Amino acid sequence: MNVVRFVVFALSALLAGAVAWWAFDRYTGFADAPVAGIERDASLVVERGDSFAGVLGKLHALGVEPERDLEWRLLARQMGVAGRLQVGEYALEPGITPRQLLQRMHDGKVVRHRFTIVEGWNLRELRAALARAEPLVQEAASMDDAALAEALGRAGMHLEGRFLPETYLYTRGDSDLDLLQRAWAAMETTLDAAWDSRLPGLPLKDKEEALVLASIIEKETGVAEERPQIAGVFVRRLELGMKLQTDPTVIYGMGERYTGNIRRTDLDTDTPYNTYTRTGLPPTPIAMPGAHAVHAATHPAPGDTLYFVAVGDGSGRHVFTRSLREHQAAVREYLQRYRAQRKAQAQ
Structure with missing residues (x-):
């Protein structure tokens, strides 16, 4: 009897061990x-x-x-x-x-999504991109610009140019207002640093004018190393009381009337942003300038050039000249290249 009990106990123990091992392995x-x-x-x-x-x-x-x-x-x-x-x-x-x-x-290693503010975007383009961003919570989509400024704690302020172009990481549950607050703070930090280290004697009253100038520089060239040269041209024109005569400001002033081309009548039609009819800077930025454009506005390259025009070779670069006569010659060369390219494309 004792032997039978022992065998049963041993078999039960083996079975339990096997089950335990199977469960542990599983x-x-x-x-x-x-x-x-x-x-x-x-x-x-x-x-x-x-x-x-x-x-x-x-x-x-x-x-x-x-x-x-x-x-x-x-x-x-x-x-x-x-x-x-x-x-x-x-x-x-x-x-x-x-x-x-x-x-x-x-x-808490959650997924981080990316949203990029592109250098040179205007406020309308930024808001359209935010409205398409997922899974960003949409709070600003139903607000006009004035309501958006108030929601951001900047009631009465013009929002153009106030958000620093770069890539921002966010997590599910963050809103477009959260992201805009961060982009605003980033621009403030960038602008303050550039203004505090600015070159002496600039014809700019304050950092707000530096931001306006930076936005024009951003729209005039996509070639990073040209930005200080572009800034130098505009600074010298401001010092001499010359009109800036920059097409991007005219386009901004045209608003929805702009369809891709600027005509002579557009250059002659006065708006607060038409730098062909008015001297000085326009009243607000015209786009979101990147950090390099902001730095260029406060650290323009020295020199004596007063004009620039596109090379026209597809590089995006410009020819810088000192006199109107040199500028007109550079414009003629640009037009020759442009017409030759159009002719080659048509063949």
Whole structure:
């Protein structure tokens, strides 16, 4: 009888050990094996108030089978994650393991999205791009410019040129107002630094005029090393009381009337932004200048040139000249190149 009991006990112990080993092997294999059922570019959004059971439900909705919920719970308990889920969006790229995903949720390593403000955009272009940005929360789309300025805490201010062009990272739940606040602060920091280190004797009353000049420089050239030269031309014209005569300001003043071409009547039609009819700077920026344009406005290159015109070879570069006679010759050369290119394209 004792022998029989011993055999039964031994067999039971062996069976229990086998079951325990099988469960342990299944558990460890689960923790570090790729999660099955996840599609490419999927993401898991953990919202405020979500329980771990709720998160498992969201994983099921994304294609993860519920048969392994016990292992998910055991692993979360072991890692101390179940009660410490951080709100946010988590990437579920193919090959991610349960352990990796839970560690991300523990550490709050959420997905960061990118939004780029392009140098030279105007406010209308910036707002249109923001309206298309996902998953950015849209709060400003229904506001006009005056309401937007008030929402940003800048009631009564003209918003053009106030947001620094660069790439901003944001997470799900951030709004367009959050991003604009950051871009505004970045421009203020950039403008303050440039103004504080400005060259002495500039014909600019304050940093606001520097921002206006920077916006014109930004629109005049996409060639970074030319910006100080462009700035030098405009600074010398301001010092001499010459009109700036820059097409981008005319275009800005035309607004929706601009359809791609400037005619002589447009140059002769007076607006606050027509630098062919008015001396000095226009009343506001005309675009969002990048940091290099802001620096160029406050650190113009020395020299004696007063004119510039495009080379016309597709490089985006300009020819800088000192006299009207030299400028007119450079314009003739540009027109010759332009006509030759048009003729070659037509053949």
